[in-house]
Amino acid sequence: MRVLVIEDDPMIGRAVVAGLHDGGYTVDWVRDGADAELALANGVYDLALLDLGLPRRDGLEILKGLRRAGKALPVVIITARDAVADRVIGLDNGADDYLVKPFDLDELLARARAVVRRREGRSSPEMSYGALSIDPVKRVVSFRGAQVDLSPREFAVLEALMKEPGAVVSREKLEDAVYGWGEEVGSNSIEVHLHHLRRKLKPQLIRNVRGVGYRIAHMQ
Numbered sequence: 001m002r003v004l005v006i007e008d009d010p011m012i013g014r015a016v017v018a019g020l021h022d023g024g025y026t027v028d029w030v031r032d033g034a035d036a037e038l039a040l041a042n043g044v045y046d047l048a049l050l051d052l053g054l055p056r057r058d059g060l061e062i063l064k065g066l067r068r069a070g071k072a073l074p075v076v077i078i079t080a081r082d083a084v085a086d087r088v089i090g091l092d093n094g095a096d097d098y099l100v101k102p103f104d105l106d107e108l109l110a111r112a113r114a115v116v117r118r119r120e121g122r123s124s125p126e127m128s129y130g131a132l133s134i135d136p137v138k139r140v141v142s143f144r145g146a147q148v149d150l151s152p153r154e155f156a157v158l159e160a161l162m163k164e165p166g167a168v169v170s171r172e173k174l175e176d177a178v179y180g181w182g183e184e185v186g187s188n189s190i191e192v193h194l195h196h197l198r199r200k201l202k203p204q205l206i207r208n209v210r211g212v213g214y215r216i217a218h219m220q
Helices: 010-022 033-040 059-068 084-092 105-119 152-162 171-178 189-200
Strands: 002-006 026-030 047-050 075-079 097-100 127-129 132-135 140-143 146-148 206-209 213-216
Touching (some): 002 033, 026 033, 075 084, 127 152
Parallel strands (some): 047 075, 075 097
Antiparallel strands (some): 140 146, 206 213
């Protein structure tokens, strides 16, 4: 899962980014509202963590702009504005959740996972398709009842494919899910991760749709 952190406080931003990285997420961080709008225009994120008191453009205006544009990106507001009226305004303008600073990082991550599940129409964190299941919370993968150990990037590729099991996912979308800004992406990096996944799971489990992308096959 790729997350955009929109936070101008360096200490809070560093802590949130580090916590997300430790949880296996791909993370980008911007520190003002104008940069946030540019980043969000790319459409590559699964979640935004949004501060309200931002330089150059207020966080609430960013949120309103997203919803006016019809974008359903899950957004969790993280802010020091703790009045009930502020919470009501944030939620009524399209936030999926609202968390007041200072907050516990584990709670933030749990809320983030919950809003993404709701947007994807899932009640459980576990995703299953045929004999394959993954749990993004515990970072556990099992195939035919046996647990499979994956690297963080292998897990990220598999998670991206499992969000719409059976659907074709382009190589570019897989890169967006796995690599953040400033990370070097080799010309065959995704293919290497897919090769390792096939070796660890089953060669026929991930199919190449020539010229389009890759999909998970339904296998028992």
